[in-house]
Each structure stands twice: as structure tokens, then as C-alpha cells.
Amino acid sequence: MFATRFAPSPTGRLHRGHAFSALTAHAAARHVGGRFVLRIEDIDATRCRPEFEAAIRDDLAWLGLDWEQPVRRQSEHLADYHAALDSLIARGLTYRCFRTRKEIAQDIAGAPHGAMETWRGAPLPADEEAARLAAGESFAWRLSLDAAERALVGDLSFVEEGEGPEGEHGIIPIDPTLGGDVVLARKDVGVAYHLAVVVDDALQGISHVIRGRDLFQATHVQRRLQALLNLPAPVYRHHRLLLGADGRRYAKRDRAETLAELRAGGMTPEALRRELGFD
Template identity: 45%
Template sequence: MAVVTRFAPSPTGPLHLGHAFAAITAHDMARAAGGRFLLRIEDIDPQRSKPLWRAQLIEDLTWLGLTWDEAPLCQSDRRALYVAALDDLWSRGLLYPCRCSRRDIEQALGAPQEGVSLAEGPDGPVYPGRCRCRPEGPRPQDQHLRLNIAAAARETRFTETAPGLAGEIRTEAEDYPQSIGDIVLARKDFGTSYHLSVVLDDAAQGITHVTRGADLFEATRIHVLLQDLLDLPRPVYHHHALIRDAAGRRLAKRDDARALSKYRAEGAGPQDIRRMLGL
């Protein structure tokens, strides 16, 4: 099987050292195996995604010496695919509309007892099911849509190849409601979600190996469940270590001081970046 990897940044800010690590890891894995490396622009958020950031991220990746084997795929061009998947899940009774605000969810969860924290899932506090119902009629277009995870979950497994976590991890279906909860699969402002779009696009692009940060380990459990539900192929997942600052905090787009463009402006070269990253 030919190895196909991808890097999928969002054009919502500058690329930093953490992005460079993720992109180089995926690129070098494909090249070492004689495979293909693809670029996907995750621009489903119309408010935060900007053409300026898209142009800069392509410039930064090119400067790093990375090449991709097809024209970049943009999620904003693929809404019809996401709509079809949502219609399928709705028709099977697996989605329901939700009007809850963050405050509504906090109130429904109630104040935790002293020394007891709320259960946290990949997207924050596990949703308490305040709006959960059996869907009726046509799928609404102006509300968040949540996946009824208890109805959807069944025994699933995925391959984890990160150092120290090698082997197959087995997750029982009954664990999903307590550890993940009813995740949002469509947001009313842009009609899909990261979880839904990423599994559909990985399948469409023929991705065989997904390299991602260890912070997305729990999200991977959502993705393998969606792959089961939508009858999609399952890639091999490799969760790599995160790049952190001197205080141990994970780098984010707010960390402009570590933006690749600033290293470039200061005279650094691609090999300097690789050395900084231990690559």
C-alpha cells in the first residue's frame, strides 16, 4: 500500500514551530516511503479564515522545502459532501438539533462538588444531553446538530503508532457517552464541524497515515467512530509529541514570537528550523 500523508492547516493565523514540526513529520514520512504528501486547507470557518493567512502558510511551507503532490484541497469547496453525510446521519436518527449556549451547558451540568471536576471530553465538558431527542421532519439548517453518541457508538478500535503507545487500543462502546458525549457535527454558522469534515476529506484524499499532535489523541476516538458510521476507510494514526515553549505550554497561533515568518525575517533557513525542532 502506497503511503499518503497530509498536512491540514487552518488559514486563521501565522504558522509557528509546532506547525512546522507537524508538516515536516508528515512530509518526511511520505517521502521516506516513496509515497505522496498532500496539503489541505481547513477553511470551514468563514469568519476566521483569511486569504492573507492562506497565502502566507503556502509561502512558509514552500520556504521549508516541502512539496505536495496535488493542488491544495480547500474545505470551503466541499460543503456538498458534508451536507450529504449529515443528511445520511439525520435520516438514521443519529443527529438532533441543539440550541444550548455555553452557559446553558454549564447550568445543566451544575456546579461540581469540591474536589470533583466535570468530565472533560475532546471538545470540553461532556454534554449532558439537555436537548437530546429523536429527530423528526427535515434536517434543520439554522441550529447546531449533535451526534447521539450512545446510539452511534459500538465497539471500535484503531492503530496507534506513537512511541511508547505502540499497538492496538481497544475502546468499548459504553465508554463513549461518559468520556466523549454528544459532540457537535454541524455548527449553524458554517454547516459542518472539524470532526465531520476531517474524516470525509481524509477518505476522499486517500490518506493512509495521519500524523497529528498528542493533544488530538482523544479526538481520534471520535474520528474512528465516524469512519465506522459512514463506512469510510481508517488510516493509521501516529500521535507525535507537541512543541512547547520554555514554560511547557503548547504553542498556539497566539504565539506570534515563534511564527515562521519572523524566523525567516531574522535570517534563519529551513535547516535551522529542523535543528530547532530536533529534526
């Protein structure tokens, strides 16, 4: 059965870009009589706030959307993600990385152009790792691309029904270098986005992932994790990004005008839907 989702993080108020993505996914599900799922991706306890989660639900209801109940909140299902992480650790597909973000940024700055997407590390010698753990040093669990390449047999790909940033469509071969040795978990935010999202998509039976083109490259990482965890691969449908009058995409960090502000200014949901192309 067709099933898709809208999965915001409650780190701020929704804006037009969020509305466009939610309406796109909702319309796709309703067009074929499928399922539309709302998922609250709130595993980052340092940034997520209950008031933003409540606002998300209010904004989507104001837009006229409905969704399955109950809503899955990632913070209530940490055991699912840790089980997946433990399976990767047990198979030797991960390693503890003690490097800070600053140290990795320095490595990237001193490497050839594009190294951000291909950064690879390696586990420390056992005695050094044991000493650092005994000293209480922080670390992140990273997926080892080298180990993943040895574990995976054959070429991986995903189906793109929409369009990537460069017009990519159809069967997309996985680029094994994209993302580098991605973080799967760290102390400050717990399990990381890439791992949680593939577990959730599988557990919720998501058949189609409909989202913005800014996440197209993340699909390469997520498809690799799906294969390593023996999870089903959804079909992907990346859509265009909504741009403001300045030509930049709407973003929380740029303080894009929120749906709450639009409401306060007198805009109706019907007017916003028409503006975004959903009559």
C-alpha cells in the first residue's frame, strides 16, 4: 500500500517551505487512497521543544491536513534505534571516533575540494581507545565506509520518481563516497538522523519518501544503511524547493516568515494553498 510521511523536527515554527512539502506528500497519498503519516523527529533533545511540536500539529491542522494516529515521536522509541546501532556495532561496521568537529573541519580544510563528502576515519588501536574510554573522553559512533563496502554485495541504487538537484531521475546508483563515515550516534544528541529515519520508515511501512531536493544526497547514505540493516527500500520522490522573493529557499535559520505569522497577518489556509499550487 502507498504510504508516505511528513517528518518535521520541532526546533522552530513551520514556514511556507514546510507547508509545500507537507501538502505535496498529503496530496500524493490522498490521490491514490494511501496513508499519510506525521512523524515528529525529536531525538535532538538539545534543540527540540514541546511548544514547537504543538505548533506543528496546529499549523498542519490549519492547512486542512489529517494524518494517522497515533503520531510516532522518535524520543519515545529510542530502543528501536539503539537495537539497529547495536547490530551494526556487533558486525564490525562502526567505530568509535574521538575527533571533534573542529578537528574534522581542519582535516577537510586541508584536503582536496569535495573532501567533506568523502571524509573517512578509522578505529584507534585498542590500547589507545581503551585509555581514552577510561579517561571519559567523548566519542561518536561512525559508520565505516570501508567496512560497509566489504559487507555489501553488488551495486546499490534507489528509485527516484521526482528529480534531484541536477535533474536526476529513474534508477540512481549509490555513490559510495557521499556522506563519508557518517555519525550514527553521539552523546549530545543520541542516535543520529540517518539511522533513526531508516528504522522509522521501515517500521511504519513507508513506501514513498516525498521530500525536498536538499535531502537528495542524504538518500545515498540512507540507502546504504537500509541495505546493511536488511530493511526495505522506499521509492523516493524529491520535489523542488520553495524559494522566497530573494531567491533563497525558506529556512528556519534565516527566520523565514512562519505560518503563524501568516495567519496573524490575515492569510487564510485556502489562500496559502492556492499560492502554493494546491487548489
